[in-house]
Amino acid sequence: MTAPHGQRPHVVIVGGGFGGLSAVRALRRHDVDVTLVDKRAYNTFQPLLYQVATATLNPGDVTYFQRAVRAVNPHVRFRLGEVVRMDHAARTVSLDSGEDLAYDHLIIAAGVTANFFGIPGAEDNALPIYTRDGALDVRTRLFTGLEAAATEGDEHGDVRVVVVGGGATGVETAGALAEMRNHDLQVTYPELDPQRTHVTLVEMAPVLLGAFHEGSQAYAKASLEKRGVDLRLGTKVAEVRPDGVVVGDGELIPAGLVIWASGIAVSSSVADWGVPQGKGGRILVDDHLRVQGLPDVYAVGDIALDEGNALPQLAQPALQGGKYVAKQIVAGLAGAPELPPFRYRDKGSLATIGRSAAVAEISHLPDLKGFPAWAVWTGVHVFSLLGNRNRAATMVNLTAKYAFWNKSHNAIVGDLPTVRERARQRRAS
Amino acid sequence: MTAPHGQRPHVVIVGGGFGGLSAVRALRRHDVDVTLVDKRAYNTFQPLLYQVATATLNPGDVTYFQRAVRAVNPHVRFRLGEVVRMDHAARTVSLDSGEDLAYDHLIIAAGVTANFFGIPGAEDNALPIYTRDGALDVRTRLFTGLEAAATEGDEHGDVRVVVVGGGATGVETAGALAEMRNHDLQVTYPELDPQRTHVTLVEMAPVLLGAFHEGSQAYAKASLEKRGVDLRLGTKVAEVRPDGVVVGDGELIPAGLVIWASGIAVSSSVADWGVPQGKGGRILVDDHLRVQGLPDVYAVGDIALDEGNALPQLAQPALQGGKYVAKQIVAGLAGAPELPPFRYRDKGSLATIGRSAAVAEISHLPDLKGFPAWAVWTGVHVFSLLGNRNRAATMVNLTAKYAFWNKSHNAIVGDLPTVRERARQRRAS
Incomplete structure (x- = not known):
């Protein structure tokens, strides 16, 4: 079981997309250690991927080396890997490498994958x-x-x-x-x-x-x-x-x-993460983006669903959600009162x-x-x-x-x- | 057997590297049709490839879509393919697609590949x-x-x-x-x-x-x-x-x-091209960059060797050679006297x-x-x-x-x- 050496609270973030990286940024001046897990070595700016497909942009123009975020937040360490299991009683996230990450706070921002709706072929x-x-x-x-x-x-x-x-x-x-x-x-x-x-x-x-x-x-x-x-x-x-x-x-x-x-659609592996899933397999969260029943676990972006207030699956809700959750964690650590519920601002x-x-x-x-x-x-x-x-x-x-x-x-x-x-x-x- | 429809002389260029593309450019204002053959869809600027290997440049920064050269010379057509055979009596170049290209003038500028010198492993x-x-x-x-x-x-x-x-x-x-x-x-x-x-x-x-x-x-x-x-x-x-x-x-x-x-080193397939080969398999040319014994066939760049005047295998000799050969072909078509022998200017x-x-x-x-x-x-x-x-x-x-x-x-x-x-x-x- 690994956690960074210091005695600072450890935030594990699963997924380095819009939601995960906005949380990394928002935590940069705070007294927490962060472990960012992603199955890819780079972040992808999905809104411009069609320009790669049609030969106008380089893949390198719309991707960003995950490990370079340490230039933004030096308290981040990166793990390339897939999450195979989570144990929220023991507060661990298990990676395909065999490594178990101990978390104090967990942000799930793993995004989604293509959905073929079961259409034949x-x-x-x-x-x-x-x-x-x-x-x-x-x-x-x-x-x-x-x-x-x-x-x-x-x-x-x-x-x-x-x-x-x-x-x-x-x-x-x-x-x-x-x-x-x-x-x-x-x-x-x-x-x-x-x-x-x-x-x-x-x-x-x-x-x-x-x-x-x-x-x-x-x-x-x-x-x-x-x-x-x-x-x-x-x-x-x-x-x-x-x-x-x-x-x-x-x-x-x-x-x-x-x-x-x-x-x-949500990846099928989420079924092994010990979280409640709703429509389309999305992780059910409350109005503070907390995973239902797990007070120190949050989900943001496409993978999260607040049934009382379903948000569009776009970059902005993920960006705003990641920032909100980071603030919420920091407020909790400081003993400050809980933030008001998350409100998405449609830009x-x-x-x-x-x-x-x-x-x-x-x-x-x-x-x-x-x-x-x-x-x-x-x-x-x-x-x-x-x-x-x-x-x-x-x-x-x-x-x-x-x-x-x-x-x-x-x-x-x-x-x-x-x-x-x-x-x-x-x-x- | 295919040649462009017009009655204009047909120049076939094998290889779209420094030598081949400098010939394409030099021929752009002349009354000849050009077919450019390359086994890759793009030209590669080799001197900067090490920057791709060390993750500073995109592959797309140092490659160029071969078919876009038509914006430079509208009389060029492109063939993606490998040359499997040449018949200089019949004046044809055969591609792996089965297509035979009839040539009036041929420029071989196919470059070279890595040489491991037979070192074990x-x-x-x-x-x-x-x-x-x-x-x-x-x-x-x-x-x-x-x-x-x-x-x-x-x-x-x-x-x-x-x-x-x-x-x-x-x-x-x-x-x-x-x-x-x-x-x-x-x-x-x-x-x-x-x-x-x-x-x-x-x-x-x-x-x-x-x-x-x-x-x-x-x-x-x-x-x-x-x-x-x-x-x-x-x-x-x-x-x-x-x-x-x-x-x-x-x-x-x-x-x-x-x-x-x-x-x-020169690719082993050159052995099927009906051309004389010298040291390292390079194609032997005279001081006008003509392939020895074949008056309408030229070779330029890394693949060519003038034994009386061996040139370094760099971009400049290829660029200058491609331009010289194009001029030579144009002069011949115009009935002008032969150019003086090729002289490499070391820049x-x-x-x-x-x-x-x-x-x-x-x-x-x-x-x-x-x-x-x-x-x-x-x-x-x-x-x-x-x-x-x-x-x-x-x-x-x-x-x-x-x-x-x-x-x-x-x-x-x-x-x-x-x-x-x-x-x-x-x-x-």
């Missing part, structure tokens, strides 16, 4: 953009498909991508793909007929951006249609097959690549569709559309990245993409299989 | 920094080793990296590793004792930077020693084992990671050792050392990158590394295996 045939690896897989599949079609010459089949989900991620992904088709492919893939390259977005609800206002929804719809995205609203996905998506009425929408931008919603096209709903401001919204989107996202280097590098790459429009057609790609390698892979599978 | 146990993938493998092994030692706690074994080769790549890699050990590890890996983290450089010659002047050699030696690199000059590698490097006298230098920065040599420490030997200028040399090194390398985006992004990342010294400790890492995953990998192997 979805997990096997659709690629979610929810992790760095997922985004890189989409990028490789996308460019491998383009290369294959280009090699086949004039007789190539149509190139078809289907995006499932009409929330911010789905809209942004479909918009970026349409911009690539409309502006880059004629230069980089002259072998392909743009008329035979298709981007389709499938959404069960009758509108895009369900969480936004009506004006923003209409603007997003018009912007995607203007860019030639085939919109299938009010359309339910019944099955995902290797050759496409079967929708409610039995129609097959053919696709060489299906991108999953719909739904998130607004943003989504971008393409160059100079975005929607921005900021609290206390009128809704923005078009270039002003796009400028706000860019500023907010870049400012939210951890570290000046990531901010500057992302700004450079987004600027290159949007300012040198139609002049540079660079794309950040990895290794693509050649024709011979593709044949070998097909034989092996 | 080297190919299996040492990692070369010669490709994007190679650099990423080094990065993953390096950080996996640090994480493993950090997890093991106070009893961890010493962390030892051996760099084989004292040329520019070896010196720059060892310098970057030493700077990481001296400046970053105390923040990011507080679990490790810096005294027990070792960087060793092994070089057969009695000096570092054999191609440089004596003053630069002495400066590089002193700079690495000052940074705590264990230098083993005049030391021959006899064997590379999983646990380290055995040197000439039978001593084992223990190492968890052996980086190979010594020697390059100088550069190597960096650490922050504000470098050597620069520029023709017609006195040799530079220290900060002025480092500033020249940075400027030349950044300026040499293809594309404004890569230039700006690299400048940002190098600036963050050197200007915010000791404040930011970000590192660009990928996925690292957790302890459980490492155990699983060990069992599987």
Whole structure:
């Protein structure tokens, strides 16, 4: 059983995403030792992962080395690993390394993973953009498909991508793909007929951006249609097959690549963590973000659910929750009275569709559309990245993409299989 | 058999490195169609790959999408593939896709690969920094080793990296590793004792930077020693084992990671290309860079050898050779007299050792050392990158590394295996 050597209270934080890192930051000037556990060596800025998938940003632009947070809070130690068990009577968190961490206070901020809602074939045939690896897989599949079609010459089949989900991620992904088709492919893939390259977005609800206002929804719809995205609203996905998506009425929408931008779920391993779980497996918390029945255990962000006050699964509730919980722990240690219940302050919603096209709903401001919204989107996202280097590098790459429009057609790609390698892979599978 | 549809002469270029792309550029305003063949989808700026291996730059900062060169020369088409055969009587180049390219003029600029000189165990146990993938493998092994030692706690074994080769790549890699050990590890890996983290450089010659002047050699030696690199000059590698490097006298230098920065060789597939090969398998050319006996076939860069005038295997001879050959082809098509023989203009040599420490030997200028040399090194390398985006992004990342010294400790890492995953990998192997 390990705890830091000092006699200071020990806060264990599981998950170094928005919620976990905002708690790390909020604890930096206080007299506590912190152990941060994450199964990845880096933090991921998920709102920009679709830009990695569509080859505009480097994975390194939207990830941040977890161990570098010690520059922010020197009382943090990091453990790379997965939590396999928690024992709240003994106050321990057990890692896959075999190490048991003793905690005085525990913050669970482990986030969520993709949810395929049990739709047949979805997990096997659709690629979610929810992790760095997922985004890189989409990028490789996308460019491998383009290369294959280009090699086949004039007789190539149509190139078809289907995006499932009409929330911010789905809209942004479909918009970026349409911009690539409309502006880059004629230069980089002259072998392909743009008329035979298709981007389709499938959404069960009758509108895009369900969480936004009506004006923003209409603007997003018009912007995607203007860019030639085939919109299938009010359309339910019944099955995902290797050759496409079967929708409610039995129609097959053919696709060489299906991108999953719909739904998130709690990891199944949470069942071993000794915490009460509610809808979707989320951890049940009270109005102080305490896990029900466990006074020194908190849960924040996507993984937490206060049934009396369900919050959207976005960055802001996680950021605010992490900070609130850190303050709550510090107040408790100081013998100060308990904080009032957690209140989420909705700062607004943003989504971008393409160059100079975005929607921005900021609290206390009128809704923005078009270039002003796009400028706000860019500023907010870049400012939210951890570290000046990531901010500057992302700004450079987004600027290159949007300012040198139609002049540079660079794309950040990895290794693509050649024709011979593709044949070998097909034989092996 | 495919050739572009027009009646314009068709130049096939095999390899999109420094030599091939400089030919593509030089041909951009002339009346020829160009097909560029490369087995990778991107061009790699090899001189900065060691910065990818040591987690300062993104792979996307030092690679450039091959298909984006059409923005430079719209008469280029690209083929992703490997050359499996050439038939110079029929004037064809056969790709692994089965496609045969008919050429009027052929430029072979396929570069070289790592050379292990037949040293036992080297190919299996040492990692070369010669490709994007190679650099990423080094990065993953390096950080996996640090994480493993950090997890093991106070009893961890010493962390030892051996760099084989004292040329520019070896010196720059060892310098970057030493700077990481001296400046970053105390923040990011507080679990490790810096005294027990070792960087060793092994070089057969009695000096570092054999191609440089004596003053630069002495400066590089002193700079690495000052940074705590264990230098083993005049030391021959006899064997590379999983646990380290055995040197000439039978001593084992223990190492968890052996980086190979010594020697390059021509790919074995060149034997099927119907061209005369000389020392090290390099393609024999005359003083006009024509492949001996094949008047319409040229070879440039590392892969070419003019026995009467052997050139260093660096970027500059390739860049100048590609441009010269393009001019030669254009002159021939115009019926102009043959160009005078190719003359390589040595513009100088550069190597960096650490922050504000470098050597620069520029023709017609006195040799530079220290900060002025480092500033020249940075400027030349950044300026040499293809594309404004890569230039700006690299400048940002190098600036963050050197200007915010000791404040930011970000590192660009990928996925690292957790302890459980490492155990699983060990069992599987």
